[in-house]
Every structure is written in structure tokens, then in C-alpha cells.
Amino acid sequence: MNKKELLKQLLDYLQQEIDATLSAVNEAHxxxxxxxxxxxxxYDTLALEAAYLAHGQSERIAQLQRQFMLLDHFEFLDYNEDSCIVVGALVCVEDKKGHSQWLWLLPVVGGVLLKLKGNNRSKSECENLDIRTITPEAPLAKKLLGGYVGDEVVLNLGHKKKQFEIIELL
Structure with missing residues (x-):
């Protein structure tokens, strides 16, 4: 899989978020x-509330810019089936029902759905080309980190248990 293409999508997403938030800051200001x-x-607090909103949005822009810079300078390693899962890895997991999904463990910006176009060279059944970003703080990521292809992870979701097998690592 082409991590550079995925990274470009993610950086474009972050830039769109920065632009939208900047527009909101300008409106609030x-x-x-x-x-x-x-x-x-x-008792008329409209201006005060708008100032607080502008300040909060400004902090959000700073956070998004830090995330952009971190990802833009993050060194992505190459992995093989014998590698240990660490931040930066693309991992394919499959649940007991045979549903598979790609996850990209990143230091920031979890929950974004990326689409890989075309030349997917995966050898697993995870051919849906949808890749979800997750951060190390996510419960599933905590279980995956340090794992290897072939490992099973169990995620407790309230009274339910969800089991996944790690089937591929890139």
C-alpha cells in the first residue's frame, strides 16, 4: 500500500479542517x-461569548497545525510479517465473522476514513481499500501495539467481547 498517498489524503483533510476552523475564528472575531x-x-453577553468562541477556535487551529507538522515529519517504516506492530503501521484485522478492516496506527488524528485508490497490493482479504486511522489511546490500538501477524486480540466492549485476528501488517 502506498502510505505516501494515504498521508497526502490525511494532510489534505487536516488542511481542510484548519481552513474551516480559521473561517469560524474570523466569523467569531x-x-x-x-x-x-x-x-x-x-446581561448582554453576545460579544463576550463570541470572543470566547474565537479563542477556543484559535486553540483548535494550533492543535490542528501541530498535528499537521507531526504527521508531515513522521518517519514511516516498512514492515513485514515478522515485524512487531508499532505506531505508523498499517494493520489488517479480521473479526470472527470474517469481516476485515484496515487500521493505520498514527500518533494523532484518529477516526479519519481514508480511501486507497487503485493499486492495492495487499495479499490478504482486506481488499476494501478503506483505511481507518486510530491513535495509541484507542482501546483496539492498545491491544494491537506490540502484536504480530497471527495474534488474536480480545476487546471488551461493556458486556460484549470482540475478537480480532491480525492478518496483515504493512
């Missing part, structure tokens, strides 16, 4: 500083 937002009495 404009609202906070607009002449009509001036408080008419002590």
Missing part, C-alpha cells in the same frame, strides 16, 4: 468586535 455586538446592559 468579527461578531465579537462588531459595533452591534456592544453590550446594551450587564
Amino acid at each position: 468579527a461578531l465579537a468586535s462588531h459595533e452591534q455586538s456592544k453590550p446594551e446592559n450587564q
